[in-house]
Amino acid sequence: MSASGAGRARRTSAARVAVLVGVLGGALAPGACDAEPEPEATVEVGDAVFVVELATSVAEQKEGLAGRTDVPAGTGMLFPFPERAEHQMWMAGMEVPVDVAWIDGDRVVGVVTLVPCTEHDQTTCPRWTAPAPATALLEVPAGALRDVDPGDEIEVRETA
Helix, strand or coil, X not given: CEECCCCCCCCCCCCCECCCCCECCCCCCCCHHHCCCCCCEEEEECCEEEEEEECCCHHHHHHCCCCCCCCCCCEEEEEEEEEEECCEXXXXXXXXXXXXXXXXXXXXXXXXXXXXXXXXXXXXXCEEECCCCEEEEEEEECCCCCCXXXXXXXXXXXXX
């Protein structure tokens, strides 16, 4: 899955939303899918806890979780955006469905389950736009956010 934009979201009070939620791992070199990505943050939303990778560069956000054949339970990717806006994302090159949570500050503004688009050209895949201005996007295994609703609080703690 990919998202437009890059950079880190601004931090809010103390450890509340250190980077703001969004999830998708770092870009992997071709053939590097077997390598275990390093977790960079812990995200708590509702009763769920995820250890996620951060996608902060344009390249990382474009690549996202594309090409991965599995997103293990309790993992995902966070995409902190450089600015608050109604960002778009797509599922080009994705092989598995994911749940996404659009985040604004320390609150969820929308949650949706997305199906993969195995096409590698993002222009041939559907796009989704945040339902409201967002500062981050979280991607986790499909079904993992079934009990999360808009307005729920989210907390991100960087591990690095």
